[in-house]
Amino acid sequence: METNPTLSQLPDYPFPRLRALLADHPPGHADIIDLTLGAPRHPPPEFIGRILAKEFDSFGKYPPIAGSTALKQAIQAWVERRYQCTLAPAQILPLVGTREGLFMLAQLCARPGRDHVLLPNPFYPAYHAAAL
DSSP states (O other): OOOOGGGGGSOOOHHHHHHHHHTTSOTTOTTOOOOOOSOOOSOOOHHHHHHHHHTGGGGGSOOOTTOOHHHHHHHHHHHHHHHSOOOOGGGOOOOSSHHHHHHHHHHHHOOTTOSOOOOOSSOOHHHHHHHO
């Protein structure tokens, strides 16, 4: 099987390397100050469990890729309350996670025929992969 040569250009993903470096230290070790992001550390609020139980039957299918109208309306209302600005539903793109959004953003910025793609430093490997 032929492999895609672009894959060899991808950098090592930093989180497995970090886990390997910390493997010899038990969680909560006094010598480690954990500054990682994205890992939930607290249980969800109680009301979330009630909502999940009520909507359990809907978990057997994927949601619409662009989000539902109800979700977009809820996001739109929250943004208006929180930031006092107005968004059109077409400006709202729900994501499964930040990596998906970062990958999509980098793909939008990287166009065929352009010589360079600028990446922030530090950066998520998703930027590099999308640019490639």
